[in-house]
Structures are given as structure tokens and as C-alpha cells.
Amino acid sequence: MQPPICSFCHRDQRDCEGLEFGLVKFANYEPLDRPGHPKGLLWFCSEHLEEAKKLEGLDSSTALKQLRSLFM
Numbered sequence: 001m002q003p004p005i006c007s008f009c010h011r012d013q014r015d016c017e018g019l020e021f022g023l024v025k026f027a028n029y030e031p032l033d034r035p036g037h038p039k040g041l042l043w044f045c046s047e048h049l050e051e052a053k054k055l056e057g058l059d060s061s062t063a064l065k066q067l068r069s070l071f072m
């Protein structure tokens with residue numbers, strides 16, 4: 001499992017103390033039966049988590065593209 005770093009803005013807790021993170025499982029999520037970080041499972045900071053969750057029916061690369069168009 002990767003440490004929490006927002007997949008969208010790439011901030012982590014060292015950049016922003018008190019920033020909360022959550023995981024979103026996308027359509028291309030594949031569980032791993034070994035240690036590591038599963039495909040399609042991404043961290044988001046609290047600022048981007050809510051919008052990311054709305055896109056969980058998409059695969060992760062499509063969802064990231066859509067997020068970019070929402071926030072930029």
C-alpha cells in the first residue's frame with residue numbers, strides 16, 4: 001500500500017499538516033493477494049476526495065482526466 005499522497009494534487013501530510021486522505025476504488029480496481037498497492041485504488045486529499053468518489057464508476061485514468069477538467 002502506498003502512503004497517502006493525493007493522486008490529483010500530489011500533496012501529502014508533510015506538505016499540509018492536518019490534511020485528511022481517503023481511498024477511492026475505481027472500476028479498474030484489482031485486489032492484490034500480495035503486499036503492494038492494488039491497481040485502481042487511489043488516495044485523494046479531503047479537497048479532492050468528494051469529487052473523486054463521484055467518479056468511482058470510471059477507471060482511474062479516465063477519472064483523473066475528468067477531475068483535471070473540473071478543477072482546472
Ligand SMILES: [Zn+2]
Nearest residue numbers: 006009045048
Ligand atoms: Zn488533492
